[in-house]
Amino acid sequence: MAQFDEAAVRLRLTTDLQQVERDIYARTHGEQAISPSEGIDGTGVTSEQSDEGTALTEYERNQAMLDNDRALESQIRAAIERLDTGKYGICERCGKEISARRLEALPYVTLCLDDQELVERGGA
Ligand SMILES: [Zn+2]
Secondary structure, three states, rough: OOOOOHHHHHHHHHHHHHHHHHHHHHHOOOOOOOOOOOOOOOOOOOOOOOOOOOOOHHHHHHHHHHHHHHHHHHHHHHHHHHHHOOOOOOOOOOOOEEHHHHHHHHOOOOOOOHHHHHHHOOOO
């Protein structure tokens, strides 16, 4: 028996996927819907005026967030696929069940805590 509520997980994953897709759409269509406003004084600081060397330009920052969003999108899609194929919640390295608490915190995770630590230490 699975250690998680499949319906709840599926709902969470599809909701997250829709959110990240909206995010990607907004960024690739030049909308500033999710743009952080810190450091901008309302006059719209351009890349020429910003502090070169320390601050990323708006474009670079947007691209970086877009990269993050796309990585997240593929993780969510992979998680949904694992749910569809009955492999969700199973560690990709050792084949054991990933703890419910870990899945709750990190719904797209593919490794159990032990293997995650091994990978992060570079001992793969
Ligand atoms: Zn494992």
